[in-house]
Structure formats: C-alpha cells, structure tokens
Amino acid sequence: MTSIKDILLQRGPLLSGELARELARATGSSDNTASQQVTRSKEIQKIKGFFVSQQALCYLEEQTDDGALYAALSHAMLDHGKKYWYCLNAIKKHGGIISQKYLECYTNYPVLPLKSHLPFKTIMQKFVKEKILIYDGAYYMFSPKFEKQNTTYLSYNTIELIKEDILSNFESFAKNIGLTSYNTGKTFAEFGKFQWAFKGVSTVTGIMNNSSPGYLLADILIGHPIYENDVRFFIEKLKHIQSFKNASRIIPFLLVDDLDRDALLLLKQHGIIVGFINELFGQKYAETLKELITILNNAGASLKQTPEKYLDLLAELKKYNEGLANNIRGALFEFLIGHIHSIKSNSSVTIGREIYENGSRHEMDVFVIYPDKIIIAECKAKKAKIDYETVERWTNVKLPAFKKWLNKQETLRDKPVSFEYWTTSNFDHDALEHLTDFRERSNRYDISYFQSGEIREYAKKMKNKKLKEAIEDFFLKPKA
The missing domain is CATH 3.40.1350.10 (Trna Endonuclease; Chain: A, domain 1)
Incomplete structure (x- = not known):
C-alpha cells in the first residue's frame, strides 16, 4: 500500500492538504482519514505557522540535502503565505545572508505595532523557531538544510x-x-x-x-x-x-x-x-559599480580570469567617488593579497571563505591552495595600529579553528599550512611582541606577518607595475 513516505519520495515536499488528498487517492480512504494520518505521522518533518488554513509543509529528512526543501517552501509560501514569501525572496536575492536593517525594508512587515498585522520581529522569530533562518544579532541567513549561502x-x-x-x-x-x-x-x-x-x-x-x-x-x-x-x-x-x-x-x-x-x-x-x-x-559611475559588484560576487573566479580588473575599477572609482573607494578599502585589500598569491602560485584563491568551527563563525580573508601547501591570510587595511587584543584573538581563537577545520578536510589535512597577517599600517609594541613570541615558540603553525614597511619592500620586488602602484598610492600611507 502506498505510504506517506512513498508519496513524498515521489512528489517531493508537499503542503499537508495536498499530501492528504494524494494519500486518500492512493489508498481509497476518506479525505478526513487521510488528513488525520498526515497529522499523526511521525516519519515526516513539518514546517508550521506560515500557510493558510493552518497547513504545514511536510518533508522527509533526506530531502534537506538536494535543494528541494527550499524550492518547495518558496513555492508554497508564494501561493499560500505570500506575506512570508517576501522574507525568503529578499534573503535568496542577497545570496543567503542579509542584515536586519535591509530586511526590514525588503519585507512588508511593520516595524511598529499595527492593527491586524504581525510585526517584523514576531515574524522573524517564527522563521528562526522553525529553523528556516539563523539570526546572529545583526544578520539573518538561511539554515544550511534549506539553502547554502552563496555569498560571503x-x-x-x-x-x-x-x-x-x-x-x-x-x-x-x-x-x-x-x-x-x-x-x-x-x-x-x-x-x-x-x-x-x-x-x-x-x-x-x-x-x-x-x-x-x-x-x-x-x-x-x-x-x-x-x-x-x-x-x-x-x-x-x-x-x-x-x-x-x-x-x-x-x-x-x-x-x-x-x-x-x-x-x-x-x-x-x-x-x-x-x-x-x-x-x-x-x-560610467553606474557601470563601474556594477562591474565591481560582479567581481565581489565572484571573487575567486575574477582573480583567476581577470586578475587586474579590480585594480582598473579601483582607479575608475577613485575618479568618481574617492570616499566610497576608501570605505571599501578593506575588501579591496583582500583582493590585493589574493592577487599577490595568484601571481606567485597560479593556484586556487578564495576570498572571504567562511567556516563554522568551535561553535563560532570564522572568516578566512584569503585562502590559497598551493600544490604543496595551504596559505590562510588575515588582511587588515587600517590606518590605526593593530593592537594586542586583535592579534591575540587571531593566534588563540582563529588559528586553532582554522587548523581544526583543515584536519576535517580529506584532501587538505595532510598539506602543510602557513598563516599570514598583512596590515597596511603597523602592529603596536605589544601586538608585535606577541606575534614574534608566538612565531618563535610555535611548533604547530608556520607564521608570517607583513606591516606597511614589509609590504612596500615586497611591492618593489614584484614585476607588476600596476599592482605596485596600487599598493603604494592607495593601500599604504605615504612615507613619513
């Protein structure tokens, strides 16, 4: 006899009303009997509270791995819970992550009490409670079982x-x-x-x-x-x-x-x-912004296919809006370090790789897989000196998380790993002392660090005029 599981395996995730009708048709039972079976079933997962007539989206645990669950949820909300669909669509359009202040704009949920309307925060709590979304205090993102984040x-x-x-x-x-x-x-x-x-x-x-x-x-x-x-x-x-x-x-x-x-x-x-x-x-300004956003959304591929394109866009952006160019200097510095490694190695370079380890999210600013080693670089384009607390968090929190994550990757775990810290300014006395001591006594990590002076010398040795000019004219402070 056809079971609820058989129907879901064949049709994919379904709203409870449609699932009950399919079950009644397949078994010859009444609609009421089939509906009760769906309600009482322990072999299926359910998402409740978003659909008309108190329906639930029914699915199997194994259907969380192939993208079918998000597609079904989006379709069901569009047709039977439109006010909730706006939230899903906004996050999807932004690559799986969005800040609260923008999501408040992109939905049509009130942010202050309004008669006959659920407020934004109440609705978002429903999404988090049903484990559709994760909220970290500033950003909403899809739970991994619904949709993979495809931006950083x-x-x-x-x-x-x-x-x-x-x-x-x-x-x-x-x-x-x-x-x-x-x-x-x-x-x-x-x-x-x-x-x-x-x-x-x-x-x-x-x-x-x-x-x-x-x-x-x-x-x-x-x-x-x-x-x-x-x-x-x-x-x-x-x-x-x-x-x-x-x-x-x-x-x-x-x-x-x-x-x-x-x-x-x-x-x-x-x-x-x-x-x-x-x-x-x-x-011209609009085209520059559009091309820059395209590069940001495809960082690794851009460095491989058109490695100097971001430098051309930087030059254009400085003409039209130097303030914006300075505001996004940090992101462009990560591209710069990724570019340096792509020149050195012709290897796979990833900008802004995020991992979840030791109960927290950690970001690898630049992640490079060389044929014989792995480089993970921290990049800080700041005017102020890097202080001890920032460096101490890198050595004592981020590096162990990165190493633990690498040890879980079958194709990476046996490769030597080197950690680098690049800053356009300098380290303060305590930070530099900590880095030096950490490097000398560490037998687990290979550590390198580059301040403005080392970067300037590094640039002099490079055979790339455009890159050297960008380093000197935009990323580094003028010589005293």
Missing part, C-alpha cells in the same frame, strides 16, 4: 557600503533639487509603521496636503537581477500606508541598477518613480 560577509558587507553611499548621494540629489526639505533626509527610517531605506520631508506643491507636508520614500535594489515579484514588497508597503485615514501624500522612488521590463511596467502602473543609478549619477 565580505562581498555582502561591501555591497551594503555601496548601497549606503548611493543612498547618501540620493539624499543630496533630492535635497539639491528641492524634492526634500533641508536636513530632513534620513536613511533606514520608519514611516507609516514600515521601514524605508530613505525618508525625507517634501513641501513640493501638489505633495502638500493643506498645511501638512508630504514625504519622499525610497528603497534600493542593486547587485542582482530584479523581476516583477521582486518589487512587489515595495508596492505592498505603499498600499498599506496609503490606506490609512488622512494618509500623507508621498513621492515613491525605487533605486535600481537594472530592471526587467515587466517589473518596470508594474512599477509605472503603480505610479512609482524608478531611479536608475546611471540616470541619477552617470553612466
């Missing part, structure tokens, strides 16, 4: 810095042409109980309602393809706030770097202004 903290955080720079430029643009009143623009601000990437007071004629001002509200989507469903969160937020009694008049903006035609038409149908980055701030 490095690339995500750098793209966030780019977004925030665009929002700052947009604030200046709106203020300078009189769309918003002086000094009223705010990023990540609440309006109408919902969160927005930008909010500004507008006293433009036609936006004023008698003596009450209107508002300019904006969100930003860049760095990934944008389709019709991806912009609906913004439309839904606008519908909510415009349904309020005595609602303020608004000017809605969605800032994008690219957009599918159907998404563009949908936004225009709802009277939303689409702010293309190239039209607001210039074609």
Whole structure:
C-alpha cells in the first residue's frame, strides 16, 4: 500500500492538504482519514505557522540535502503565505545572508505595532523557531538544510557600503533639487509603521496636503537581477500606508541598477518613480559599480580570469567617488593579497571563505591552495595600529579553528599550512611582541606577518607595475 513516505519520495515536499488528498487517492480512504494520518505521522518533518488554513509543509529528512526543501517552501509560501514569501525572496536575492536593517525594508512587515498585522520581529522569530533562518544579532541567513549561502560577509558587507553611499548621494540629489526639505533626509527610517531605506520631508506643491507636508520614500535594489515579484514588497508597503485615514501624500522612488521590463511596467502602473543609478549619477559611475559588484560576487573566479580588473575599477572609482573607494578599502585589500598569491602560485584563491568551527563563525580573508601547501591570510587595511587584543584573538581563537577545520578536510589535512597577517599600517609594541613570541615558540603553525614597511619592500620586488602602484598610492600611507 502506498505510504506517506512513498508519496513524498515521489512528489517531493508537499503542503499537508495536498499530501492528504494524494494519500486518500492512493489508498481509497476518506479525505478526513487521510488528513488525520498526515497529522499523526511521525516519519515526516513539518514546517508550521506560515500557510493558510493552518497547513504545514511536510518533508522527509533526506530531502534537506538536494535543494528541494527550499524550492518547495518558496513555492508554497508564494501561493499560500505570500506575506512570508517576501522574507525568503529578499534573503535568496542577497545570496543567503542579509542584515536586519535591509530586511526590514525588503519585507512588508511593520516595524511598529499595527492593527491586524504581525510585526517584523514576531515574524522573524517564527522563521528562526522553525529553523528556516539563523539570526546572529545583526544578520539573518538561511539554515544550511534549506539553502547554502552563496555569498560571503565580505562581498555582502561591501555591497551594503555601496548601497549606503548611493543612498547618501540620493539624499543630496533630492535635497539639491528641492524634492526634500533641508536636513530632513534620513536613511533606514520608519514611516507609516514600515521601514524605508530613505525618508525625507517634501513641501513640493501638489505633495502638500493643506498645511501638512508630504514625504519622499525610497528603497534600493542593486547587485542582482530584479523581476516583477521582486518589487512587489515595495508596492505592498505603499498600499498599506496609503490606506490609512488622512494618509500623507508621498513621492515613491525605487533605486535600481537594472530592471526587467515587466517589473518596470508594474512599477509605472503603480505610479512609482524608478531611479536608475546611471540616470541619477552617470553612466560610467553606474557601470563601474556594477562591474565591481560582479567581481565581489565572484571573487575567486575574477582573480583567476581577470586578475587586474579590480585594480582598473579601483582607479575608475577613485575618479568618481574617492570616499566610497576608501570605505571599501578593506575588501579591496583582500583582493590585493589574493592577487599577490595568484601571481606567485597560479593556484586556487578564495576570498572571504567562511567556516563554522568551535561553535563560532570564522572568516578566512584569503585562502590559497598551493600544490604543496595551504596559505590562510588575515588582511587588515587600517590606518590605526593593530593592537594586542586583535592579534591575540587571531593566534588563540582563529588559528586553532582554522587548523581544526583543515584536519576535517580529506584532501587538505595532510598539506602543510602557513598563516599570514598583512596590515597596511603597523602592529603596536605589544601586538608585535606577541606575534614574534608566538612565531618563535610555535611548533604547530608556520607564521608570517607583513606591516606597511614589509609590504612596500615586497611591492618593489614584484614585476607588476600596476599592482605596485596600487599598493603604494592607495593601500599604504605615504612615507613619513
């Protein structure tokens, strides 16, 4: 006789209502009997609390390994729990990780109490409780059984810095042409109980309602393809706030770097202004940002295929926005060290490799597999000296975690490993003393460290003019 397990193996994860109907059809039992069997079954896993009619998504434990569970969950939420789907989609679009402040914008959950609506924090607690998401106090990410994270903290955080720079430029643009009143623009601000990437007071004629001002509200989507469903969160937020009694008049903006035609038409149908980055701030600047984001999202492949491309983009970015170039200097320094190793070895280089070991997340800034060894490099592009506490955490917390992780990797465990620490500044006295002592007495690790002076000498010996110039002109302090 066909069992619940047989149906799930054949069809994949199913909502409980559909699973019960399939079971009734296969066994000849009544719908009620089949529904009770599904409810009482101990051989299946269930995700509850997100679907109409108190349904649950039913699946088998073995279905968490092939991506089928996320696909089924996303499809079920889109059709039977749309308000929850916005959250899944936002995290998926950002590579499996997103900060809370942006997720608050990209969903249509209120951030303040609103009648007949569950607030953002309550809904997110449901996602975490059902082990769909993990929350570390600042970021939400998919649980590994649902979806593998396909971006790194490095690339995500750098793209966030780019977004925030665009929002700052947009604030200046709106203020300078009189769309918003002086000094009223705010990023990540609440309006109408919902969160927005930008909010500004507008006293433009036609936006004023008698003596009450209107508002300019904006969100930003860049760095990934944008389709019709991806912009609906913004439309839904606008519908909510415009349904309020005595609602303020608004000017809605969605800032994008690219957009599918159907998404563009949908936004225009709802009277939303689409702010293309190239039209607001210039074609060349927009292209530079877009290429930079592409490199960030494909760091290892970019270093292998076009190793100097990031240096060209750095030069372009400095022309248009030196402030942003300096803000993302840390990420670019990791590319620089990865580039150096790619020149030396022609080996596999990974930027921002993350591991979970000893109960915590740890990031390998640069991870290089040479034919005869492994290099793991720590990279700090800072103006201030590196202090003892920072170095002590690297030697006593991160290195043991890295070594433990390597010992679990069958193809890596027998290779010698070297750890490097690169800084564009210098180590303070205590930090340098600790590093020197640690290197001399350690029989487990091969340790190297490079301060600004060593990096400058290193650059002189290299036969790559563009790389040497970038090291001297952008990453290192001028000589005293």
